[in-house]
Amino acid sequence: MTQNPLHHDYPWTTPDAPLVVSAPMMKITLAKAAVTVSANGGFGFVAGGFDLSNLGKDLSEAAELVKSQSLSLHDGVLPIGVGFQNWGSDLKLALEAIKNHPVAAVWFFAPNQLCELLDWTREIREATNGKTKVWIQIGTVAEAVEVAKTSKPDVIVVQGADSGGHGLAQRASLLTLLPEIADALAKEGISTPLIAAGGIIDGRGAAAASLLGASGVALGTRFLASEEITIAKGYQDEVLRVTDGGVSTVATTVYDTVRNIHGWPQAYNGRGVANRSYLDAVHGMSERENQELYKEAMKQGDSGWGPEGRMTTYAGTGIGLVHKVMPAGEIVKSVQQEAINLLLKTAARFAK
Ligand SMILES: Cc1cc2nc3c(=O)[nH]c(=O)nc-3n(C[C@H](O)[C@H](O)[C@H](O)COP(=O)(O)O)c2cc1C
Structure with a gap:
């Protein structure tokens, strides 16, 4: 059809x-x-x-x-x-x-x-x-x-x-x-x-x-x-850079936590590129420290994104199919x- x-x-x-x-x-x-x-x-x-x-x-x-x-x-x-x-x-x-x-x-x-x-x-x-x-x-x-x-x-x-x-x-x-x-x-x-x-x-x-x-x-x-x-250039560049979304993205509540967003119904989380905030949370960093580091990253503008970045890149598993x-x-x-x-x-x- x-x-x-x-x-x-x-x-x-x-x-x-x-x-x-x-x-x-x-x-x-x-x-x-x-x-x-x-x-x-x-x-x-x-x-x-x-x-x-x-x-x-x-x-x-x-x-x-x-x-x-x-x-x-x-x-x-x-x-x-x-x-x-x-x-x-x-x-x-x-x-x-x-x-x-x-x-x-x-x-x-x-x-x-x-x-x-x-x-x-x-x-x-x-x-x-x-x-x-x-x-x-x-x-x-x-x-x-x-x-x-x-x-x-x-x-x-x-x-x-x-x-x-x-x-x-x-x-x-x-x-x-x-x-x-x-x-x-x-x-x-x-x-x-x-x-x-x-x-x-x-x-x-x-x-x-x-x-x-x-x-x-x-x-x-x-x-x-x-x-x-x-959209910030750093965010968009990240969408173009990242591939293999089944591995490089994660569905998690960490990105709400670090950005201090509250109120999503419990059954929900958000899929985004696995970044430093996520990895630190998984390895036991406290919410407070992670939030502070996120605030610092916000001051870096576009360079807050990237392989070692902390800025959130919400995107789906299809990210690797987005080339330009x-x-x-x-x-x-x-x-x-x-x-x-x-x-x-x-x-x-x-x-x-
Ligand atoms: C960055 C981003 C923000 C989104 N914000 C909303 C939103 O505000 N409201 C909503 O209904 N869905 C939102 N969605 C989900 C979309 O409605 C849609 O289900 C999703 O993008 C489809 O999957 P795809 O990203 O693989 O195309 C958002 C998705 C992304 C990637």
């Missing part, structure tokens, strides 16, 4: 290629990145994260960019989405920002309990008369079935274990997780479209996800090496084109 089954709901997205979504990444995917992705036939998400104090400003900026890129509003909504880390987000602030600048979709992630998403879903749908669609990112079969039956999102984002940044500590990779979720939903008579996230970097991953039953793919790590992203910084629009188009070529080639190989 090479078509985009979600084109009807998101009419600016390329109709005859797999849907490519840029996942929300806190403080990294802001207005410019999201709008550029959407302007090139993908679906860009602005990251609200857990602190929504800047969201109004980010969406105003996105609205201006949408105008200047001669993208149009579709059914009165901006052709982008907004992602929330629900465990720390304030629904009132979210509603305020979305009422001022309605967006095509919201993306929920990591609530303290899935039932909290019922209020979020209802209130956001009410605020925009259902024009803002609801996407929920989950990481297990049980979560997928629960949200599909309760919050009834328009899209479920299936986040496999290879993903960068935060995710459930215990979950499978897309290869098994996605088809098992597709089967479990089908058994319940539910046909919510699935978007695959976690380890997809190029057209090969997108083609594979399509064959596993995904209606589109969401990429985070690949877009860390895009021109429109908000590209314009976000080119990433969207190259992933789509490569996926189509591969799917056609594969189909031709097995025809007859």
